[in-house]
Amino acid sequence: MTETAITDAPAIDDEVVLVEVTDGVMVISINRPRARNAVTLQVSQAVAAALDELDERSDVTVGVLTGVGTSFCAGMDLKAYARGERPSIEGRGFGGLTERPPLKPLIAAVEGHALGGGFELALACDLVVASRGATFGLPEVRRGLVAAAGGLLRLPHRVPTSVAMHLVLTGGTLTAEEAHQWGLVNELTEDGESLRHARQLAARIAANGPLAVAASKQVIMQHEQWPVADRFRAQRELLDPVFRSADAQEGARAFTEKRTPQWKGC
Known part of the structure; x- marks a missing residue:
């Protein structure tokens, strides 16, 4: 299996994924802030449904994927995994995204942790806007797991092989500044500002045909x-x-x- 995780604490809101559409932009927010937005099967199903809506709606041009609270996504919910749950969907992958991204552009707005599956979700997006305090990494090997949700496939195409190998084999992390230097992050923002800037970037895309x-x-x-x-x-x-x-x-x-x-x- 793949991603790393945290806890199965319930979300503040009953909805594990929130969807908002404004001016041609769909914002999809993982809503498990007390679990640092760790992904469960329910989250994956809800994200997949939102991405289907993104592609189907003629009034929406671009999507933004983010997390409620101070983390983007800490990866797979390990407690749910230990109970036998697998947060991947056949043909769609982890988070309902990693094996079949949407046809339309998708921007990741990253605050805090983007670890394990969370990093793999960001890698599956087309553009990444991150706050300076964000952290990226694939620490699966520290849990005896592997980054099977696209991290091993996508990361070597985005950074030099030696950099990808170091991150994957050590389970280390990159700061947002380092990720920006390697081209993994398109825009850096101050903490708490990633979603606002991602909306602005999305609006520039939505203004086009x-x-x-x-x-x-x-x-x-x-x-x-x-x-x-x-x-x-x-x-x-x-x-x-x-x-x-x-x-x-x-x-x-x-x-x-x-x-x-x-x-x-x-």
Whole structure:
């Protein structure tokens, strides 16, 4: 199994995951603050449902994943794991995210701990905004576990292999400053400010054509799986519908008319 964890203390709110949509941005908040937002199967199911809604809603362009309180996510709930619970969903992975991220962009807003599965959730996001007091790490080996929710697969593509190896084999941690230096964090904020800044970043993305944003993400995420000689053909399959869309026409008209485009998502 994978992630590290803390306790199975109940959340202050009965809902283990909170969802809020404003101006084309969906904020998904893990709501187990007294457990440092450690992930249970219930959390994974709720996050997966929220991500399905993110992709299905035409009025939402981008998502933000965060944790209520002072921690992003401390990983898998070890007490639930010891009782035999596994917080992964078939085909979706840990947290309902790590094996199948959404088609639309997802930003992690990180405060405090992003450890074990929490770090793997952040690695599964497209962008990361973190407070200076945040801590990232994969301490699974200290519990006799392994980072099987994407940490071993994604981290070596984001930092030099030697850095990834050191983190994984020692179970050590990175400060937010160090993670930013390695490119794991896109934006640094003061403590308590990560969600606000993530909302601002999300708003900049949501202002763009939703079809273009989603298709652009998919090309970036998929292109390495395509044979080099076939990449432009495979790219066209994703991008041609965007060029044929009403939104593409609206974008061109808005530019010539010097006004803000009114996207329809079609």
